[in-house]
Amino acid sequence: MKVIAIDIDSSRVIIYAIELLDDGTISNITGDFKSITIKDDYDNSEIREFQSTIHSFFDNLNPTKIAVLKRMTKGKFAASPVSFKLEGLIQCYQNCDVQFVSPLTLNAFYKKNVSTIELQNKYQTNAARLAQYLIS
Known part of the structure; x- marks a missing residue:
């Protein structure tokens, strides 16, 4: 089973x-592809390049599951509008359904389970936790 976990932080996809x-x-198959950042979300070529790059990554791995960590849509800690644009482009992937997991679900899971995933980089913590949740 292969899973891809995604954490979107503003204009950066981890x-x-x-x-x-x-x-x-469990084997880490992320490779060198750890994150993508969009500099200008109004630049059509950059958006198309983002979609092409991430969908190619998905195709190369041929995952069983792909999941995105949910973000708040309203309130003081609401996610940036760019993050929802990137989320939509990820959801356009046709070879595997993209599911969404709430941070509350992850917190409940990790109250009963211990994280055993080794991180390459500290910023990947949320995505790695999501990946372990998906595979268990």
Whole structure:
């Protein structure tokens, strides 16, 4: 089983991909593709390049599951509008359904389970936690 977990932070998409091997071990398959940042969300070519790049990454891994960590839509801590544009482009991927997981669901999961994922970078923490949740 291969899963891709995505955490969107403003105009940056943070990715963590893992695979559950036959012997029960978990392998990080993210590779060099750790995040993508959009500089100008009004630049059509940059948006098309983002979609092409991320969908190619998905195609190369051929995941069983893809999930995005939900963000707040309203209130003081609401996510940026750009993040929802990027989310929509990710959802356009046709070879695998993209699901959404609430941070509350993750918190409940980690009250009963311990994170065993080794991080390459600290900023991947939320995506890595989501990946482990998806694979268990």
